[in-house]
Structure formats: structure tokens, C-alpha cells
Amino acid sequence: MSEGTAAPSAYALAQRQGDRAIRTTLLDAASRLLAAEGSQALALRRIAAEAGCSTTVLYRMFGGKTGLTEALYIEGFERFRERLAAVPPHPDPRDYVRELGRAYRANALAERNYYGLMFGETVPGFQPGEEAMDKAASAYAVLENAVAACAAAGLLIDADPGHVAASFWSGIHGFVSLELGGHLDDAEAVLDAFMRGVSSGFFVDASSPK
Structure with a gap:
């Protein structure tokens, strides 16, 4: 790049890779603004300026602010589901x-x-649609199925597996929320203690009587 030539925008770089890359670039730009400045930053002109494109591109991709917010929610949960699905199965459930x-x-x-949009109310009045709720449910199903496998192997306490999965989800969600908020000085140690608590509270030894 010659001296004085502006670096290509994020949108220009994504154009070389197709619509999926463009969509991801726009959503990442919008999510950064949302996290940094709140819902008032989700103005199409503001996002277009951040990404280096015209508002026409945003309208073509998302149809408007409501569609963009829905797409952010779906993207967040899809990335979440993919992260959980990438965990390799273990011989011990x-x-x-x-x-x-x-x-x-x-x-x-x-x-x-x-994260804030997925589990909070960062956009007042936003209600996820059917596809968005399905994406959230598919992520949660990974954990539900894992807890059900523990029950099937006789390794779960005498409790409804669905209630155990919800309890575990609530606990790890609370831990993460505190960590993201800067309230944990030694997050790794706290996480280890939480996992030991999970082990002693939810699971039994294979040799223990049922």
C-alpha cells in the first residue's frame, strides 16, 4: 500500500470473500457498537460508517434495524452452539x-x-423471533443431552435431568456474568471451585448405590 493510500475498510475486505463474510463483518461491527455504546448505536448509518459501507448494504442484508437485531441474536447463539458442539465427547459423561x-x-x-443481547435486555423492546428462539434452544440442547447421558449411565443424583441441566446452566451463567463484570479477582480458582461443587452436588460415583 503506497503512502497516503487509505487502508481498505472491513466491508471492502469482506467483499472479496462473499456474502457470508460481509454478513459476519456487519454483525461484528454492530455488536461492537452495541456493547460499547448501547442500543442507541444500532443506527444503520452508524453501523455503515463503522464497517465502511453504505446503508443500502445493511438494508439488503437485514431489511432494517429489527432484522439486524434479530440477526445479531441468531449469530450469537449459533457461535455459542458451535463452541459447545466442538467439545469432544468424553468416556465419562x-x-x-x-x-x-x-x-x-x-x-x-x-x-x-x-453476550449482552443473548442473555440481557440491551435492546429495549426486542423480542426474538421463532428462528432466533430455535437457535437458542439448540445450544441449550447440547447441555441437556449431556446431562441426560449422565442420568442414563446412573451417574446423576436422584433428580429430574432437566432440572439439573437448568441448575448447571444457571450456575455457570452466574459465574460468567460476574467475571465479565470484573467482579472476580481469581476467576480460574472460582471456576475450579464451582466445578468441584458440581461434581459433589449433581453427580454420583459409578459404584454408589442408586
Whole structure:
């Protein structure tokens, strides 16, 4: 690049890779603005300026602000589901559940710009549509199935597997929310303690009487 020549915009770079890359670039730009400045930043002109494109591109991709917000929600949960699905199965299903908890944390740290919209009310009045809710449910199903596998192997306490999965989800969500908020000085140690608590509270030894 010669001196005085402006660097290509994020949108210009994404154009070389096709619509999927353009969509991702626009969503990432919008999520950064949302996380940094709140819902008032989700103006199409503001996002277009951030990405280096025209508002026409945003209208073509998302139809408007409502469609963009829905797309952000879907993208966040799709990345979340992919992160959980990438956790390799473990011979001991209890270890698999614990690894899913760590993957939850890893995703939240990597995709924190999406996290607030996924689990909070960063856009007042936004209600996810059917496709968005399906994406959220498919992510949660990974954990539900893992807990059900523990129950099937006789490694779960005498409790409804769905309630156990919801309890585990609530616990790891609370931990991550505190970490993202800067309220944990030693997050790794807290996470280890939480996982030990999960082990003693939800799971039984294979040799224990049922």
C-alpha cells in the first residue's frame, strides 16, 4: 500500500470473500457498537460508517434495524452452539458436562459483544423471533443431552435431568456474568471451585448405590 493510500475498510475486505463474510463483518461491527455504546448505536448509518459501507448494504442484508437485531441474536447463539458442539465427547459423561461449562465460559469471553443481547435486555423492546428462539434452544440442547447421558449411565443424583441441566446452566451463567463484570479477582480458582461443587452436588460415583 503506497503512502497516503487509505487502508481498505472491513466491508471492502469482506467483499472479496462473499456474502457470508460481509454478513459476519456487519454483525461484528454492530455488536461492537452495541456493547460499547448501547442500543442507541444500532443506527444503520452508524453501523455503515463503522464497517465502511453504505446503508443500502445493511438494508439488503437485514431489511432494517429489527432484522439486524434479530440477526445479531441468531449469530450469537449459533457461535455459542458451535463452541459447545466442538467439545469432544468424553468416556465419562460427567467430565463432558464439566467441559461444556468451560466451553460456555470460553465462548462468553470470546464473544462478549454478543453476550449482552443473548442473555440481557440491551435492546429495549426486542423480542426474538421463532428462528432466533430455535437457535437458542439448540445450544441449550447440547447441555441437556449431556446431562441426560449422565442420568442414563446412573451417574446423576436422584433428580429430574432437566432440572439439573437448568441448575448447571444457571450456575455457570452466574459465574460468567460476574467475571465479565470484573467482579472476580481469581476467576480460574472460582471456576475450579464451582466445578468441584458440581461434581459433589449433581453427580454420583459409578459404584454408589442408586
